[in-house]
Amino acid sequence: MQEDIARLIELQKIDLEILKLERSIAEIPQELKKAKKESEILKEKINILEKTIEEKDKQKNLFEEELKEEQKRLKQTQARLTQIRGSRDYQILLREIEEMKKTIRLKEDEILKLMEEIEKLEKERDNLKAQLEKVQEVLDEETKKFEKFCEEINAEKEKLLKKRSEIAGKISGGILKKYEVIRQKKGGIGIAAVENGVCEGCFMSVPPQLYNELQKDNRFYECPHCKRIIYYKRIYHKEEEFLPENS
Numbered sequence: 001m002q003e004d005i006a007r008l009i010e011l012q013k014i015d016l017e018i019l020k021l022e023r024s025i026a027e028i029p030q031e032l033k034k035a036k037k038e039s040e041i042l043k044e045k046i047n048i049l050e051k052t053i054e055e056k057d058k059q060k061n062l063f064e065e066e067l068k069e070e071q072k073r074l075k076q077t078q079a080r081l082t083q084i085r086g087s088r089d090y091q092i093l094l095r096e097i098e099e100m101k102k103t104i105r106l107k108e109d110e111i112l113k114l115m116e117e118i119e120k121l122e123k124e125r126d127n128l129k130a131q132l133e134k135v136q137e138v139l140d141e142e143t144k145k146f147e148k149f150c151e152e153i154n155a156e157k158e159k160l161l162k163k164r165s166e167i168a169g170k171i172s173g174g175i176l177k178k179y180e181v182i183r184q185k186k187g188g189i190g191i192a193a194v195e196n197g198v199c200e201g202c203f204m205s206v207p208p209q210l211y212n213e214l215q216k217d218n219r220f221y222e223c224p225h226c227k228r229i230i231y232y233k234r235i236y237h238k239e240e241e242f243l244p245e246n247s
């Protein structure tokens with residue numbers, strides 16, 4: 001039994017746990033994603049509505065100004081009417097007044113229509129705002145939940161990293177470095193057991209001679225296929241972990 005191998009096995013276990021922890025917080029949870037998306041969509045809709053309301057409001061103000069002008073003109077014209085009687089100008093003025101009244105009515109209708117439209121849009125906007133408030137609550141809650149989860153995971157990771165560095169400190173530099181390099185390249189697994197002649201890193205058979213040496217020898221070997229450090233499983237693992245050997 002090689003101490004370095006035993007420690008590397010322990011290190012590999014920890015590294016896989018760390019990897020699992022990192023993966024668990026690498027992606028934002030579905031609920032949080034959904035709430036975020038919903039909030040964005042609602043905000044966009046509210047934004048568009050508010051712009052439309054603003055434009056209609058401007059239009060309404062403009063019409064109201066025009067209405068005031070028209071009413072002023074009407075009053076002035078009506079005042080002039082009292083000064084001229086019986087003449088042809090009187091008739092012309094009367095017709096002008098009728099025209100003005102018609103314009104005023106149309107303008108008033110337009111304003112009323114705009115007011116109704118604005119009211120409808122404002123109601124719609126308020127509805128969306130109420131929806132947004134609810135979504136925002138969910139979003140805040142989910143964000144907090146995820147942040148808390150990340151904190152817990154990171155605290156756990158810190159503990160593992162501490163344990164890791166203690167173990168790594170006891171492993172000879174050369175073999176540790178080899179393990180690290182392979183681990184980086186090979187999906188997080190740098191050392192693999194060989195059982196029944198098969199490397200458990202890549203699930204390929206190791207040549208029989210190497211398998212024989214592995215069972216007798218204490219030296220480090222590497223899998224000819226995946227280049228991971230390999231060891232004979234039965235030396236390092238407890239008996240109950242094994243199925244009967246076929247070979």
Ligand SMILES: [Zn+2]
Pocket residue numbers: 192199200201202203204223224225226227228
């Ligand atoms: Zn292999």
